[in-house]
Amino acid sequence: MVRKPTSKETARKPNMREAILAAAEELFATNGFNAVSVRDIAQAAGANPGSVTYHFKTKDGLLLEIYRRHCGPMNLRRSELLAAAKRVRDLQDRLEAIVRAYVVPAFTSGSDLAGGGARFTRLRAVMSAEGNEVARRIIAQTFDDTSHAFIDAIHESLPHVPRTEIVWRSHFLLGALYYSLVTPERVSRLSRGEADGSDAAAAIEQLVQATVASFQAPALDQAAPARRRAAASNKT
Amino acid sequence: MVRKPTSKETARKPNMREAILAAAEELFATNGFNAVSVRDIAQAAGANPGSVTYHFKTKDGLLLEIYRRHCGPMNLRRSELLAAAKRVRDLQDRLEAIVRAYVVPAFTSGSDLAGGGARFTRLRAVMSAEGNEVARRIIAQTFDDTSHAFIDAIHESLPHVPRTEIVWRSHFLLGALYYSLVTPERVSRLSRGEADGSDAAAAIEQLVQATVASFQAPALDQAAPARRRAAASNKT
DNA sequence: TTATCTTTTGTACGATAGTACAAATCACAT
DNA sequence: ATGTGATTTGTACTATCGTACAAAAGATAA
Numbered sequence: 003m004v005r006k007p008t009s010k011e012t013a014r015k016p017n018m019r020e021a022i023l024a025a026a027e028e029l030f031a032t033n034g035f036n037a038v039s040v041r042d043i044a045q046a047a048g049a050n051p052g053s054v055t056y057h058f059k060t061k062d063g064l065l066l067e068i069y070r071r072h073c074g075p076m077n078l079r080r081s082e083l084l085a086a087a088k089r090v091r092d093l094q095d096r097l098e099a100i101v102r103a104y105v106v107p108a109f110t111s112g113s114d115l116a117g118g119g120a121r122f123t124r125l126r127a128v129m130s131a132e133g134n135e136v137a138r139r140i141i142a143q144t145f146d147d148t149s150h151a152f153i154d155a156i157h158e159s160l161p162h163v164p165r166t167e168i169v170w171r172s173h174f175l176l177g178a179l180y181y182s183l184v185t186p187e188r189v190s191r192l193s194r195g196e197a198d199g200s201d202a203a204a205a206i207e208q209l210v211q212a213t214v215a216s217f218q219a220p221a222l223d224q225a226a227p228a229r230r231r232a233a234a235s236n237k238t
Numbered sequence: 239m240v241r242k243p244t245s246k247e248t249a250r251k252p253n254m255r256e257a258i259l260a261a262a263e264e265l266f267a268t269n270g271f272n273a274v275s276v277r278d279i280a281q282a283a284g285a286n287p288g289s290v291t292y293h294f295k296t297k298d299g300l301l302l303e304i305y306r307r308h309c310g311p312m313n314l315r316r317s318e319l320l321a322a323a324k325r326v327r328d329l330q331d332r333l334e335a336i337v338r339a340y341v342v343p344a345f346t347s348g349s350d351l352a353g354g355g356a357r358f359t360r361l362r363a364v365m366s367a368e369g370n371e372v373a374r375r376i377i378a379q380t381f382d383d384t385s386h387a388f389i390d391a392i393h394e395s396l397p398h399v400p401r402t403e404i405v406w407r408s409h410f411l412l413g414a415l416y417y418s419l420v421t422p423e424r425v426s427r428l429s430r431g432e433a434d435g436s437d438a439a440a441a442i443e444q445l446v447q448a449t450v451a452s453f454q455a456p457a458l459d460q461a462a463p464a465r466r467r468a469a470a471s472n473k474t
Numbered sequence: 475t476t477a478t479c480t481t482t483t484g485t486a487c488g489a490t491a492g493t494a495c496a497a498a499t500c501a502c503a504t
Numbered sequence: 505a506t507g508t509g510a511t512t513t514g515t516a517c518t519a520t521c522g523t524a525c526a527a528a529a530g531a532t533a534a
Contacts, residue, residue, distance in 0.1 A: 132368065166432045
C-alpha cells in the first residue's frame with residue numbers, strides 16, 4: 003500500500019532508508035561499487051544487512067535508487083540554468099553562462115540533496131570508470147538529452163565551430179569535472195599547497211574559465227589536417 | 239634464483255607470465271580491480287589460477303607489476319618528448335609541443351608496450367577512480383616528478399599565468415585524457431556517429447587543440463574574483 | 475485492547491573470493 | 505639419460521559475498 007502521511011508529523015518518516023542511501027552513496031563514490039559490501043553499507047548506516055535487502059531488494063537496486071533520487075532534480079536544475087543562460091544576449095557571456103549552468107549543479111552541495119551535488123557526481127565518475135552496467139544504462143537514457151541540449155546551446159553561440167568539435171570539447175569538460183571531484187588532493191599536492199582542490203568554488207571558476215577558452219579555440223576539423231602556424235589568429 | 243638467458247634463444251621465454259600480465263591489464267582497465275577475480279585473469283590468459291599466485295604472489299602484486307612494467311618507459315618517453323618540445327623557439331608552438339609530449343604517450347599503441355599505451359592509461363584512470371591504494375602510492379611517487387616537469391615547462395611558456403592555474407588546467411587535461419579513454423563511445427553517441435571516440439589520432443588532436451587554448455586563457459586568480467554577472471542566482 | 479501492516483533483526487545458505495601448497499610437469503645442463 | 509630447479513596444475517581452506525527468510529519489534533486503525 004501507499005503510505006499516507008500520518009497524523010503526528012509529515013516529515014518525520016523513519017530515516018533508516020535514507021541513512022542507507024546516504025551511506026551507500028558515500029561508500030560507492032569513494033571506493034567503487036564492487037569494493038563495498040552490503041554489510042559495509044549497513045554498518046555505516048547503523049542498520050542491519052537484512053534491512054538493505056528489504057528496502058532495495060538487491061545491491062543493484064540500491065544503486066538504481068541512488069540514481070533515481072538525483073537524476074531528476076539535477077537535470078531539472080540544469081535545464082533551468084540553461085534556459086536562463088540562453089537568454090543572455092552577448093555571445094561571449096552566454097557561452098560562459100551555459101558552461102556554468104552545466105558545471106555548477108555538478109559541484110554544489112551534497113548536504114541539500116535538492117539536485118546534483120559533488121558526491122553524486124563523484125559517484126557517477128566512479129561508476130563510469132568501472133563500466134558499471136546499471137549506471138551505464140541509466141546514464142545513457144537520462145543524461146543524453148541534457149547533454150544534447152547543452153551541446154546545441156553551445157553550438158548556437160559558436161556557430162563557426164563544427165558540432166563534432168563541440169562534442170569533443172564538452173566531453174573533455176565532463177572528464178575534467180569528474181577528475182576534479184575524484185582526486186582533488188592531486189591539485190593541492192601539485193600546487194604545493196597553494197591551491198585547494200577541494201574548494202568547490204575555486205574548482206568551478208577554474209573549470210569554467212579553462213573550458214570557455216577551449217570552446218573558443220579555432221576549429222581544426224575541416225580546415226587544417228596539417229596545422230601550420232595560422233595559430234596567431236587568437237581571437238577574443 | 240635469477241634466471242639466466244639460456245643457450246638457444248634469449249627472447250623465447252615462456253609467455254605465460256606475460257600473458258597473465260596482459261590479461262590482467264585488459265580486465266582491470268575495463269572492469270576495475272575488484273570486479274575482476276584472479277580466476278577471471280587466469281582463464282583469460284589460458285593459465286591456471288595457481289600460476290598467478292606463483293608469479294605475482296598476490297593480486298596486489300600483480301597490479302604492482304603492471305605499473306612497474308609501464309611507468310619507467312612511459313616517463314622516459316615523456317621526458318624525451320618534453321626535452322625536444324622545450325627546444326622549440328616559438329612560445330606558441332612550444333606550448334603545443336609540450337602538451338603533445340604529455341598526451342601522445344598516454345594514447346599511443348597498446349600493441350608495442352615500449353612505453354605508455356592507451357590500455358595502461360585507461361587502467362590508471364580506473365584505479366584512480368576506485369581509489370585503489372596500491373595505485374595511489376605508485377602514482378604519487380612515480381608520476382609527480384614528471385607532472386611537475388611538465389607544469390614547469392608550461393609555466394615557462396606562459397609566464398603571465400600563475401603556476402596555480404597551470405596546475406588546475408593540467409589537472410583538467412589529465413581528467414579529459416582519462417575520460418576520453420574510459421568512455422570513447424560517448425563521443426560517438428553524442429556526435430550521432432559523426433566522430434569516432436576510439437580514434438586515437440583524432441582524440442589527440444582534439445585534446446591538444448582544446449588544451450592549448452585552455453592554457454592560454456587569461457588568468458583569473460588575482461584579477462577578478464567577482465565575475466561580471468552571476469548567470470544564476472545561488473540561493474543555497 | 476486486538477488485528478494488521480510495516481520495518482527491523484538475526485541467521486543461514488550457496489557461491490565465489492584470495493591464497494596456500496603438494497604433486498605433476500617441463501626445460502635444460504651435465 | 506638423469507638430476508635439478510623452474511613452472512604449471514589441481515585442489516583445498518577459510519573468509520566473505522549477495523541474498524533469502526522466519527521471527528521479533530514497532531506502528532496504526534478499529
